[in-house]
Every structure is written in structure tokens, then in C-alpha cells.
Amino acid sequence: MGEDTVKVGLMGLGTVGSGVVRLIEDHQEDLYHQTGRRIAIEKVLVRDRLKKRSVPFGKGLLTDRAEDLLENREIDIVVEVMGGIEPAREYIREALLQGKHVVTANKDLMALHGAELLSVAAEKGCDVFYEASVAGGIPILRALVEGFSSDRITKMIGIVNGTTNYILTEMKRRGAPFGEVLHQAQTLGYAEADPASDVDGLDAARKMAILGTLGFRIPLSLEEVKVRGIADVTPEDVQFAEQMGYILKLVGIAQQDHGKVEVSVQPALLSGDHPLASVEGVYNAVSVYGEAVGETMFYGPGAGEMPTATAVVSDLVTVIKQMRLGVNGRGTVAPYREKQLKSPREVFAKYFLRLHVADESGVMARLTQMFAEEEVSLEKVLQLPRSREKEAEIILITHTASLHQLSRVREQLEESDVVIRIQSDYRVEGGLSS
Amino acid sequence: MGEDTVKVGLMGLGTVGSGVVRLIEDHQEDLYHQTGRRIAIEKVLVRDRLKKRSVPFGKGLLTDRAEDLLENREIDIVVEVMGGIEPAREYIREALLQGKHVVTANKDLMALHGAELLSVAAEKGCDVFYEASVAGGIPILRALVEGFSSDRITKMIGIVNGTTNYILTEMKRRGAPFGEVLHQAQTLGYAEADPASDVDGLDAARKMAILGTLGFRIPLSLEEVKVRGIADVTPEDVQFAEQMGYILKLVGIAQQDHGKVEVSVQPALLSGDHPLASVEGVYNAVSVYGEAVGETMFYGPGAGEMPTATAVVSDLVTVIKQMRLGVNGRGTVAPYREKQLKSPREVFAKYFLRLHVADESGVMARLTQMFAEEEVSLEKVLQLPRSREKEAEIILITHTASLHQLSRVREQLEESDVVIRIQSDYRVEGGLSS
Numbered sequence: 001m002g003e004d005t006v007k008v009g010l011m012g013l014g015t016v017g018s019g020v021v022r023l024i025e026d027h028q029e030d031l032y033h034q035t036g037r038r039i040a041i042e043k044v045l046v047r048d049r050l051k052k053r054s055v056p057f058g059k060g061l062l063t064d065r066a067e068d069l070l071e072n073r074e075i076d077i078v079v080e081v082m083g084g085i086e087p088a089r090e091y092i093r094e095a096l097l098q099g100k101h102v103v104t105a106n107k108d109l110m111a112l113h114g115a116e117l118l119s120v121a122a123e124k125g126c127d128v129f130y131e132a133s134v135a136g137g138i139p140i141l142r143a144l145v146e147g148f149s150s151d152r153i154t155k156m157i158g159i160v161n162g163t164t165n166y167i168l169t170e171m172k173r174r175g176a177p178f179g180e181v182l183h184q185a186q187t188l189g190y191a192e193a194d195p196a197s198d199v200d201g202l203d204a205a206r207k208m209a210i211l212g213t214l215g216f217r218i219p220l221s222l223e224e225v226k227v228r229g230i231a232d233v234t235p236e237d238v239q240f241a242e243q244m245g246y247i248l249k250l251v252g253i254a255q256q257d258h259g260k261v262e263v264s265v266q267p268a269l270l271s272g273d274h275p276l277a278s279v280e281g282v283y284n285a286v287s288v289y290g291e292a293v294g295e296t297m298f299y300g301p302g303a304g305e306m307p308t309a310t311a312v313v314s315d316l317v318t319v320i321k322q323m324r325l326g327v328n329g330r331g332t333v334a335p336y337r338e339k340q341l342k343s344p345r346e347v348f349a350k351y352f353l354r355l356h357v358a359d360e361s362g363v364m365a366r367l368t369q370m371f372a373e374e375e376v377s378l379e380k381v382l383q384l385p386r387s388r389e390k391e392a393e394i395i396l397i398t399h400t401a402s403l404h405q406l407s408r409v410r411e412q413l414e415e416s417d418v419v420i421r422i423q424s425d426y427r428v429e430g431g432l433s434s
Numbered sequence: 435m436g437e438d439t440v441k442v443g444l445m446g447l448g449t450v451g452s453g454v455v456r457l458i459e460d461h462q463e464d465l466y467h468q469t470g471r472r473i474a475i476e477k478v479l480v481r482d483r484l485k486k487r488s489v490p491f492g493k494g495l496l497t498d499r500a501e502d503l504l505e506n507r508e509i510d511i512v513v514e515v516m517g518g519i520e521p522a523r524e525y526i527r528e529a530l531l532q533g534k535h536v537v538t539a540n541k542d543l544m545a546l547h548g549a550e551l552l553s554v555a556a557e558k559g560c561d562v563f564y565e566a567s568v569a570g571g572i573p574i575l576r577a578l579v580e581g582f583s584s585d586r587i588t589k590m591i592g593i594v595n596g597t598t599n600y601i602l603t604e605m606k607r608r609g610a611p612f613g614e615v616l617h618q619a620q621t622l623g624y625a626e627a628d629p630a631s632d633v634d635g636l637d638a639a640r641k642m643a644i645l646g647t648l649g650f651r652i653p654l655s656l657e658e659v660k661v662r663g664i665a666d667v668t669p670e671d672v673q674f675a676e677q678m679g680y681i682l683k684l685v686g687i688a689q690q691d692h693g694k695v696e697v698s699v700q701p702a703l704l705s706g707d708h709p710l711a712s713v714e715g716v717y718n719a720v721s722v723y724g725e726a727v728g729e730t731m732f733y734g735p736g737a738g739e740m741p742t743a744t745a746v747v748s749d750l751v752t753v754i755k756q757m758r759l760g761v762n763g764r765g766t767v768a769p770y771r772e773k774q775l776k777s778p779r780e781v782f783a784k785y786f787l788r789l790h791v792a793d794e795s796g797v798m799a800r801l802t803q804m805f806a807e808e809e810v811s812l813e814k815v816l817q818l819p820r821s822r823e824k825e826a827e828i829i830l831i832t833h834t835a836s837l838h839q840l841s842r843v844r845e846q847l848e849e850s851d852v853v854i855r856i857q858s859d860y861r862v863e864g865g866l867s868s
Contacts, residue, residue, distance in 0.1 A: 023584055023726055033651075033770045034583055131581070137727035139581025146580075147565070147573025149468055150457055150747030217467075275733060278712060292457055292740040293571035299709060300730030310727045313584030325761040336467045 006035075006320050007042040009069035009100075011091060012082030013053065013062075016105055016132070017044070019309030020079060021055050024316075031313075035320040043069045045082070045091075070094045077319055079312060080104040081132075089113050096120045096128070101328055103315040105132035105308055111206035111222045114213070118332065125329040127322060129315035134207045135160055135284040137307030138300040139314070143288070144214045145333075151290035153215040156254045157429060160207040162282035162302040163191045163198035164230050164250040168267070169280045172238045172247070178231060190282060200229035201250060201265040208252035211286070212263045216256050218339040225252075226264040233267050237424050240354060240395055241269045244380065246428065247277045253429070262342040268427040269352050344403040350379065350428035351398045351406055355413065356420040359392040363418050367394065370412040376401040391420055397428060440469075440754050441476040443503035443534075445525060446516030447487065447496075450539055450566070451478070453743030454513060455489050458750075465747075469754040477503045479516070479525075504528045511753055513746060514538040515566075523547050530554045530562070535762055537749040539566035539742055545640035545656045548647070552766065559763040561756060563749035568641045569594055569718040571741030572734035573748070577722070578648045579767075585724035587649040590688045591863060594641040596716035596736040597625045597632035598664050598684040602701070603714045606672045606681070612665060624716060634663035635684060635699040642686035645720070646697045650690055652773040659686075660698040667701050671858050674788060674829055675703045678814065680862065681711045687863070696776040702861040703786050778837040784813065784862035785832045785840055789847065790854040793826040797852050801828065804846040810835040825854055831862060 008024075010017055024031065024039050031039055041061070049062050069075055070091065078095040080102060082088055088109050092102050097120065104110065110117070110130045121128045131141045135158070144153070159165050163185060170181045182199065185191035197203045205225040212220040230250050241248045246269035254263045270277045275297040279285040284302025289295050301307040322328045357363050364383070371378055377399045384393040398406075406425075413419045442458075444451055458465065458473050465473055478491065483498050503509055504525065512529040514536060516522055522543050526536050531554065538544065544551075544564045555562045565575045569592070578587070593599050597619060604615045616633065619625035631637045639659040646654040664684050675682045680703035688697045704711045709731040713719040718736025723729050735741040756762045791797050798817070805812055811833045818827040832840075840859075847853045 019726075027584060027586065030586065030651075031584065034767050137724075138730055139577050142576060142581050143573050146752065147576050147748055148744065149751040150461060150465065151744045152461065152464065217464075275712075278709075290571075290744065292453075293744045294735050294738075294741055296572055296732075296734030298730075298732055301728045304728075306726040307728055310582065310585045310724060314581055317583040318580065321765060325759070325764055327759040327761055330759055331755060333468050 004036065005038040005040050006076050006323065007040050007074045008316070009043045009045070009072065009075040009078045010041055011045040011066070011069065011078060011080045011088070013044050013046045014081065015305045016081040016308045016312065018055050019305035020081060020312050023306070023309045023313045031317060035317055036324060037320050039316070039320070042075050043072060045069055066091050070098055075100060076323065077101045077103065077316065079316065080106060081312065083108070085109055085112060089117070092117055093120055096124050096126050099124055099126060101127040101319045101323070103312055103319060104128070104130050105312055106130070107133035107203070107206045107210060111209040114210065115219055118334065121329055122332065122334070127319045127328045129318060131315050132308045132311035134210050135286060135298070135300065136302045136304060137310055138284060138286065138298050138302070139311065140211070140286050140298050141214055143298060144211070148288065148290055148293065151292045153288060153290050154256050155289040156211050156215050156286060157276060158208065158211065158252040158284070158286040159249055159276055159279050160252055160284050160286065160302065161198055161204040161250060162284060163195065164204070165279065165284070166190045166282045167199070168230065168233070168238065168248055168250060171233070171235055172242065175235050175239065177235055178233055199231055201227040204250060204252050204265040208254055208263050208265055211252070212254040212261065213335055215254060215288070216261055217333070217335050217337045218261060219335040220261070220263060220339065224263060224341060226266070228266040230267050232424070234424070237354065237426070241352070244382065244395065244397065245272045246270060246352070247272060248426065249276065251276065251429065257342070257346070260340045260342045260346055262347045266427055268429055271430045274429060344407065347403040348400050349403070350400055350430070352426045352428050353396045354423040354425070355394045355396070356391050356423055357394055358418045358420060359386055359390050360418070363392065364394070366416070366418055370416065371398070371409055373412070374405045374408045376405050376409055393423070438470065439472040439474050440510050440757065441474050441508045442750070443477045443479070443506065443509040443512045444475055445479040445500070445503065445512060445514045445522070447478050447480045448515065449739045450515040450742045450746065452489050453739035454515060454746050457740070457743045457747045465751060469751055470758060471754050473750065473754070476509050477506060479503055500525050504532055509534060510757065511535045511537065511750065513750065514540055515746065517542070519543055519546060523551070526551055527554060530558050530560050533558055533560060535561040535753045535757070537746055537753060538562070538564050539746055540564070541567035541637070541640045541644060545643040548644065549653055552768065555763055556766065556768070561753045561762045563752060565749050566742045566745035568644050569720060569732070569734065570736045570738060571744055572718060572720065572732050572736070573745065574645070574720050574732050575648055577732060578645070582722065582724055582727065585726045587722060587724050588690050589723040590645050590649050590720060591710060592642065592645065592686045592718070592720040593683055593710055593713050594686055594718050594720065594736065595632055595638040595684060596718060597629065598638070599713065599718070600624045600716050601633070602664065602667070602672065602682055602684060605667070605669055606676065609669045609673065611669055612667055633665050635661040638684060638686050638699040642688055642697050642699055645686070646688040646695065647769055649688060649722070650695055651767070651769050651771045652695060653769040654695070654697060654773065658697060658775060660700070662700040664701050666858070668858065671788065671860070675786070678816065678829065678831065679706045680704060680786070681706060682860065683710065685710065685863065691776070691780070694774045694776045694780055696781045700861055702863055705864045708863060778841065781837040782834050783837070784834055784864070786860045786862050787830045788857040788859070789828045789830070790825050790857055791828055792852045792854060793820055793824050794852070797826065798828070800850070800852055804850065805832070805843055807846070808839045808842045810839050810843055827857070
């Protein structure tokens with residue numbers, strides 16, 4: 001191998017790692033045309049050196065010692081696809097300190113320690129790219145950082161977790177309860193054995209923290225993302241939503257108004273004509289609204305061996321191009337905007353509420369009175385056929401109200417003797433024109 | 435103005451030009467944070483210096499002499515948003531020869547003379563960026579060149595002309611004929627007084643030539659794009675399409691199989707579950723299929739003052755960042771793949787045919803016989819209630835067949851005495867799984 005070879009150390013040889021190896025081998029000629037360099041995988045860090053692999057490797061290529069990559073002076077770039085926080089964080093930090101560039105698909109790490117790692121990289125004149133960490137095969141980070149560099153992004157709504165989107169799609173399609181569909185998703189390999197990070201919304205929250213940081217150019221941390229998962233969603237919620245013209249999805253929302261920011265992940269009702277409403281199964285999509293550009297949407301596979309590998313190897317191409325130009329670590333813009341988070345009085349949305357109430361006369365008047373007292377007006381009210389003895393079911397969709405107002409209404413509803421229980425409540429996102 | 439100011443010459447002060455001026459002024463601080471430079475518009479080339487402008491300019495800023503920009507050594511970057519081929523081509527060429535970088539929104543020019551201008555730029559170490567030339571506010575060129583640099587793109591389907599998409603959307607919504615809707619679109623400013631370049635598909639063809647060149651990395655020229663416009667589309671076609679579960683859209687298709695390429699623009703039937711089927715009005719969208727990534731889709735406003743201006747100014751940001759790094763003109767990869775165009779025997783698709791036939795017994799058998807002889811099998815056949823005396827109407831959707839086979843079937847149909855006329859024929863594009 002001559003001067004025109006770039007040597008890469010690969011950390012992790014799971015699904016994505018194998019995809020990266022395949023892509024580099026299959027597209028060697030194309031990659032050479034674009035970068036002027038051959039890409040050679042010099043070392044691969046694995047947990048078990050002796051395990052049988054689908055990709056055949058030469059002797060000595062696999063190692064279980066991170067030092068074999070980190071202290072190898074021949075290796076210019078480390079590709080980290082092992083996942084998890086430690087030891088990935090330690091390895092990446094060390095790689096950067098050794099002057100190696102880093103490409104990672106690790107959203108957990110970037111959401112939690114991105115700022116730290118990017119600052120080490122800046123000090124050492126190294127690149128850290130992480131396109132694969134959000135929405136797999138969709139080049140959304142590039143779009144935010146470069147495509148919309150001239151615009152001011154006001155809102156991003158994303159379906160950024162394929163597992164939960166698959167579960168909610170199936171719940172809608174089959175009318176089946178959460179637990180049953182989750183089990184099926186696990187059998188099919190769409191959900192992990194421990195599904196908590198997906199179904200509790202944490203995985204989506206990590207991606208929204210990354211999108212918010214890049215889109216709004218503020219140093220956003222994971223704790224600032226309000227999270228609610230989908231474990232409580234019932235098939236009835238999904239069906240009632242549909243009856244009223246909405247689709248129930250787990251969405252991340254990052255919104256900026258008058259310089260103040262909110263970021264959240266929650267199951268929410270999307271209007272049927274919302275660009276994200278038709279995103280089904282394990283697909284991901286992100287709607288980006290810019291002051292000047294208006295509404296755009298990016299759609300594609302959110303995970304999977306090859307889609308994620310394309311994002312990783314495209315980042316690798318960028319690093320190598322920058323190496324040739326000698327400009328690594330100099331193109332990144334650190335978050336520079338002042339971060340101000342919205343208070344609950346400043347977060348505005350429409351809400352869907354499903355209530356079980358006493359089936360007696362005057363209930364509706366008393367309910368609407370509680371909303372009126374908090375100055376929350378109602379867009380739609382639907383009284384359902386009685387399901388149980390002495391209980392009626394009522395669905396309400398409010399006009400835009402603050403989270404603070406909604407909490408006050410909820411308090412009143414909970415204290416009221418006509419309300420048996422608040423069955424569910426969801427944020428509502430309108431369609432194209434709202 | 436000090437060392438940290440980059441001086442820009444703006445050619446054209448129409449809709450997009452005014453948007454560019456507004457965006458640079460409104461976002462001066464953000465642009466400074468990203469580029470480390472102030473952007474100053476030094477000269478603006480206009481046809482009429484004395485015309486009243488919505489944007490106020492200092493004295494001496496406007497000029498009607500191109501030399502004032504081209505020979506001004508202070509100007510680093512020329513932004514061309516005047517449109518048309520000449521004199522834009524001459525000006526851009528001259529700007530590059532003077533060592534100035536160029537950002538342009540000019541699809542006509544880039545589709546016809548892009549290769550020439552890019553080669554002059556490469557010689558002089560200058561940048562030419564043209565994100566705004568395709569699909570306005572959608573950063574699709576960046577996605578193709580960078581986001582998917584590691585993948586092999588096999589197909590792109592685009593709704594890349596807002597005017598025709600608006601017209602077809604309205605024809606569907608109102609059942610109105612083409613001429614009437616065109617007239618309305620002209621009144622509303624969605625279509626030009628001379629609508630030929632839009633409705634004949636030429637504007638879309640230019641964009642597809644650009645997408646094909648970048649996506650497939652081949653030197654594609656405009657004449658190689660097969661074009662058919664929408665002037666012959668009838669409300670009946672639109673309605674019959676809808677009845678059969680399809681939406682009629684003007685789409686550009688660029689497809690690559692076994693190293694051979696086809697690029698076309700035509701009204702086509704999209705399956706209702708195709709990601710582009712729900713793209714309505716003046717919006718644009720491009721579906722990109724990659725061997726590794728699978729299916730992705732990019733959606734947004736295809737034109738308009740501010741969306742187009744964001745693409746122009748984002749390109750400007752990239753040029754300025756590259757100036758700071760001293761790497762202009764060195765990142766572009768010229769098309770390097772060998773270009774092989776498919777013959778009609780190699781272009782495969784499904785087709786929709788609407789026929790008026792003699793209303794007599796045995797017609798259907800004779801029709802299907804003609805398809806069978808060319809080995810074209812039928813997916814759907816729909817016989818419509820008789821519309822006129824002695825005429826029956828039949829709609830057929832074929833399974834996948836070559837363009838060559840389809841031509842042979844058409845010949846047979848035209849010669850047959852039972853076929854009164856071929857009312858319409860369209861290519862059909864399936865949904866997600868096809």
C-alpha cells in the first residue's frame with residue numbers, strides 16, 4: 001500500500017460495522033475517484049477475536065486490544081460503531097488526543113458527551129463526524145449544518161425512532177395492544193430484548209438533543225429534552241385519533257420562538273395531512289421549518305446495516321477529502337447562540353384529552369366551564385356512546401394553549417367529582433397550514 | 435470595512451436577487467458566526483438603474499454595466515440570479531477567468547453549459563455552486579454529492595417543477611381541463627405568461643440533467659433527457675388514474691441498471707402509496723434510491739423568493755468557508771463514470787393505456803391478443819360504461835415491459851380496425867415495494 005492509502009481503524013464489528021466493511025470493499029473504485037485515496041481497514045476492534053464472522057478477515061486484522069488501534073501511528077481515522085457510552089467515550093477521546101479523526105454512529109455518546117469530544121477535536125485539529133447517529137441513512141445533519149446555513153430554523157419535528165414507529169403503525173393497522181405488538185417486534189428483530197430506551201423515548205430524545213444543538217446552534221443537553229414514551233398508549237387512543245383525522249406517532253419536537261427553545265419527545269397526534277403522518281413502519285423522517293425556506297421534509301430508513309453504513313462511509317469520505325486539503329477540524333462551527341429554555345407558560349400547542357366522566361346531565365357544561373376558566377378554548381368535542389354503566393367517554397381537542405394552562409385544566413379535571421379519570425392526553429400537531 | 439469582509443457582486447435583482455439581499459442583511463450576525471466574515475454586497479447588476487426597488491440601495495451600488503462587477507478586483511464572489519443563457523454564461527465565464535467564485539441559481543445555464551463552466555472553474559481554482567438550480571429550497575445537490583458519496587444511486591424520481599404540479603393538482607381537485615387551470619395559474623402568478631418551458635417539461639428536464647449528472651457521476655447532457663409535457667393531459671386521465679389508485683404527476687425519472695442509464699420527464703401515474711404521490715401544489719420532492727441506503731425522499735418548496743435565496747446564500751457560506759481555508763475549487767469531483775444510455779429495449783416500466791374501441795363482441799379478446807403477441811402481460815383491465823354510440827372505452831395497465839415492446843403494441847393497436855383511437859398512454863411507477 002502506497003502513499004495514497006488512508007488507514008482506518010474500525011471499532012465494532014456488529015451490524016453497522018459489517019456494513020461499513022462491505023461498503024468500503026464494494027465501492028473501492030468509486031471511493032477512490034472521489035477521494036483520490038484507497039481506504040484500507042488496518043485493524044478491527046472486537047470483543048471476541050475468535051468468533052466466526054460473516055465477513056472474512058485476514059489474520060492479525062482483528063484485535064481485542066483498543067491500544068492496537070489507538071497507538072497505531074499508521075491509522076489516520078477511527079470509525080466507532082461499537083455503541084454505548086463507555087469505553088467508546090474513552091477510546092474516541094484517546095483517538096483524538098493521538099491526532100486521529102473520528103467518525104461515529106453513536107447517538108448516546110454524542111448526545112451526552114458530544115460537546116466535550118468536539119472540543120477535544122477542535123484543540124487537536126481533528127474531525128468528528130456523526131451523521132449516522134440521527135435517522136440512519138438520511139443526511140439530515142449535513143442539511144442542517146450546510147444546506148440551511150443561511151436560514152434560521154424555527155421548528156423540527158421528527159419521527160426518529162423506527163422501533164416505536166413500527167409499534168404504533170402496527171397498533172393502528174391491527175388494533176392490537178402495545179404489549180402484544182412489542183412482543184411481535186422483538187420476535188421480528190425490530191425491537192431489542194430490553195426495549196426501554198426505544199419505548200421510553202430516550203433514544204429519540206438523544207437524537208433530538210443532537211438535532212436541536214445543530215439546528216438552533218445552542219449547546220443543548222439531554223436533560224433539557226422533556227421525554228414521554230409510548231408504553232401507555234392504548235389501541236383506543238390510536239383509533240380515536242384516527243376517527244378525528246389524526247395519526248398517533250412518537251415525535252420529537254424542537255421549536256424556537258423569540259429566541260427561546262423547547263425540545264420534547266412524546267406520543268402526539270399528527271394531522272392526517274401532516275408530511276410526517278404517512279411515515280410508517282421503521283422509516284424515519286424529519287420536518288424542518290426555516291424562517292426563509294418554509295417547510296421541508298427528509299425521509300428515509302432510520303436504521304439498518306447498510307443505510308447506517310452509508311452515513312458512516314460518507315462521513316469517512318468527507319474526512320479523507322479534508323485530509324487531502326489539510327483542513328480537518330477547521331470547518332466545524334461550535335454552538336454560539338445563547339440558550340434560553342421556554343417555561344411551561346411559553347410552550348404552546350393544541351391538546352387531545354380523553355376523559356371518562358359521570359354519565360349525568362350537565363356534565364358537558366361543567367367540563368367546558370373548567371376549560372373556559374383557564375381561557376382554553378375547544379376546537380372539537382366528541383361525546384362517545386356510553387361504554388360502561390354510569391360512565392360516559394368524552395374526547396376534547398383544544399385550541400392552542402400553553403402547557404401551564406393545560407396543567408391547570410388537568411388539575412381542575414382531576415379534582416372534579418364528575419371526572420372519573422383522565423384516560424389519556426396528547427399534544428396535537430396540525431397540518432401544512434398550521 | 436476591514437479585512438474580515440467578503441465582497442459580493444450580485445447579478446440580477448428580481449425575486450431571488452431581492453431575497454438574497456434580504457437574507458444577507460437579516461442574518462448578518464449568524465453568517466458572521468459561521469464564516470468569520472462580514473458579507474458586503476459591493477455592486478448589483480441591473481437592467482434599469484433608475485427603476486424603483488423594494489430594497490433600498492445606497493448610491494452607486496446599482497449598475498447596468500457588467501464590467502463594474504467583473505473588473506472590480508475587490509469583488510471575490512459573483513452571485514448570478516439574472517437567469518437565461520446569455521449573457522449569464524458570458525458573465526460567469528468572465529468572472530471565473532478573473533478568479534472570482536460563482537454561486538448561481540441558473541438551471542438552464544448549468545444544464546446546458548455546466549460542464550464547460552465547471553472546467554473553467556477547476557482551471558482557475560474557483561468554486562461554482564448551484565444548489566438553488568434544482569428544487570429551490572431543498573438541499574438535494576448536497577445530499578447527492580456528499581450525503582450519498584459512499585453509495586451507488588440507482589434511481590431518482592422527482593417532482594421538480596412547481597407550475598406543472600400545481601396545474602395537475604388543481605385538475606385533480608376540480609376536474610377542470612388543462613387550459614382553464616393554466617390560465618388560473620397564470621393569473622395567480624404560478625405560471626409564466628409564456629408557460630412553454632414549464633408545461634412542455636423542459637424546465638424539469640434541465641433539473642433532471644443536473645440531478646443525473648451528479649447522482650450517477652456521468653456527463654449527462656440535456657438532449658439525452660427524453661421529454662414529454664402535460665399539455666395533452668385531460669381531466670379524464672386524471673380521474674381514471676385516481677379510480678385505479680394512482681395520481682398523475684409530471685415526474686422526472688433518472689434510472690441506472692447494470693451501468694446503463696435512462697433519464698426522462700413525462701406525465702406518469704404514481705401509485706397512491708408512492709412517497710411522491712402526496713406532493714401537492716407548488717411543492718417539489720425528489721425520491722432517491724441507493725443500493726445501500728434504500729429509499730429516501732427530500733421534500734420542500736421548489737421555488738419562491740426566500741426558499742431559493744436560502745439555497746443561494748447557503749452556497750455563499752460554503753464558498754466563504756472554503757476561502758478562509760484556501761481550498762476553493764479543489765473539492766469538486768468531475769463526472770468520472772462512463773456514460774451508456776439505455777436503448778428502448780432496456781427501458782422497463784409498467785404502462786397505462788386508455789383506448790376507444792369498437793363496441794362489438796370479441797374486441798377484448800383481440801386486444802389482449804395484441805399484447806400477448808409482444809409478450810406484454812396485463813396487470814389490470816377496466817372496461818368502462820359506453821360513452822358514445824358504438825364506442826367502448828377500455829383502460830389497461832400492463833406488467834413491466836420494455837419501451838420497445840410498448841411501441842410494438844402501440845403499432846398493432848394503431849393498425850387494428852377495432853381500435854378507434856389510443857386516447858392516452860402513461861408510464862406507471864409503483865409504490866414502496868416495487
